[in-house]
Amino acid sequence: xxxxxLERRYRALxxxxxxxxxxxxxxxLLEILVSDVSxxxxxxxxxxxxxxxxxxxxxxxxxxxxxxxxVLFWQGMQLAAMAVLALGALIGLDDAVEPLELGGLDSxxxxxxxxxxxxxxxxxxxxxxxxxxxxxxxxxxxxxxVVPTAVSVHLFANSLPQWWAPVVAASLVIAGLRRxxxxxxxxxxxxxxxxxxxxxxxxxxxxxxxxxxPVQRSLAAIAVVAVMAAFLWVxxxxxxxxxxxxxxxxxxxxxxxxxxxxxxxxxxPAEGLPSVIVGVAMVAAATVATWRRHARA
Numbered sequence: 001x002x003x004x005x006l007e008r009r010y011r012a013l014x015x016x017x018x019x020x021x022x023x024x025x026x027x028x029l030l031e032i033l034v035s036d037v038s039x040x041x042x043x044x045x046x047x048x049x050x051x052x053x054x055x056x057x058x059x060x061x062x063x064x065x066x067x068x069x070x071v072l073f074w075q076g077m078q079l080a081a082m083a084v085l086a087l088g089a090l091i092g093l094d095d096a097v098e099p100l101e102l103g104g105l106d107s108x109x110x111x112x113x114x115x116x117x118x119x120x121x122x123x124x125x126x127x128x129x130x131x132x133x134x135x136x137x138x139x140x141x142x143x144x145x146v147v148p149t150a151v152s153v154h155l156f157a158n159s160l161p162q163w164w165a166p167v168v169a170a171s172l173v174i175a176g177l178r179r180x181x182x183x184x185x186x187x188x189x190x191x192x193x194x195x196x197x198x199x200x201x202x203x204x205x206x207x208x209x210x211x212x213x214p215v216q217r218s219l220a221a222i223a224v225v226a227v228m229a230a231f232l233w234v235x236x237x238x239x240x241x242x243x244x245x246x247x248x249x250x251x252x253x254x255x256x257x258x259x260x261x262x263x264x265x266x267x268x269p270a271e272g273l274p275s276v277i278v279g280v281a282m283v284a285a286a287t288v289a290t291w292r293r294h295a296r297a
Contacts, residue, residue, distance in 0.1 A: 005042050007034055013049055016056025018187060021064070057237035060190055067182065074176065074183045076243030078129065081172035082191055083198040083244045085126040085141070087251060088165020090199060092119045095162065118148040118155055118162055125166065125173070130192060132185045134177050141170045159258040161251035168250050194238075198245045201231055235285075242285055
């Protein structure tokens with residue numbers, strides 16, 4: 001009975017591997033993991049658990065593929081487009097809710113005109129990408145640039161980040177149409193998890209680090225450190241996370257460059273310059289990690 005429980009828990013850990021890999025290797029791996037194990041053990045060793053999860057992340061990132069670098073590049077591009085669109089939708093939703101809170105239902109018509117087309121088309125393009133429909137996604141992401149601007153100049157005139165989201169994503173989606181046949185698209189579930197992981201990175205309470213209250217500042221610091229540690233732990237095994245997150249930092253930078261370019265040259269730039277530096281650092285880290293992995297292989 002205990003071995004059955006242990007086997008079920010190992011199977012749960014093996015779900016970190018892609019479905020195709022599990023179909024081919026699960027029985028073999030379970031035989032290795034469960035053999036010569038005490039009948040009283042009910043839980044996997046924590047080091048084994050960590051190793052299995054990291055192994056699953058590496059396989060998802062293409063470590064067992066014939067061309068792992070190609071998988072990293074093309075899937076990273078697809079995930080980056082999803083992350084940019086998801087962040088644009090999140091920012092757009094937040095900006096749409098604010099006038100409703102201040103002006104009530106009287107401001108609803110203006111909100112629908114200014115924000116509605118952008119939100120709907122970005123979400124439609126994101127859904128198409130998650131479903132693996134690259135062609136329709138390319139059309140929708142271009143429409144997300146043109147249609148909202150034709151309906152209302154509010155987003156374009158203010159150079160808001162949610163207007164830039166489909167602009168940044170368009171190049172990624174259109175380039176992704178040339179993905180080689182031997183590089184599989186990202187699994188839907190994995191795409192959703194990676195996208196949510198990047199969004200959590202942008203939801204860190206960084207602004208609270210400057211609060212006067214030491215308790216609030218300490219809690220914010222703990223939250224930021226915990227989120228960054230978790231993200232980097234995952235990204236150290238799956239470098240697609242770094243490629244997915246990097247372009248999302250362009251949205252704030254593009255907004256700042258077009259609305260207040262002088263601030264980018266100040267000694268203490270507000271957000272834009274630090275954001276783009278973080279994005280470049282993530283791409284560099286992914287490149288170095290991939291090169292080192294190939295060198296070891």
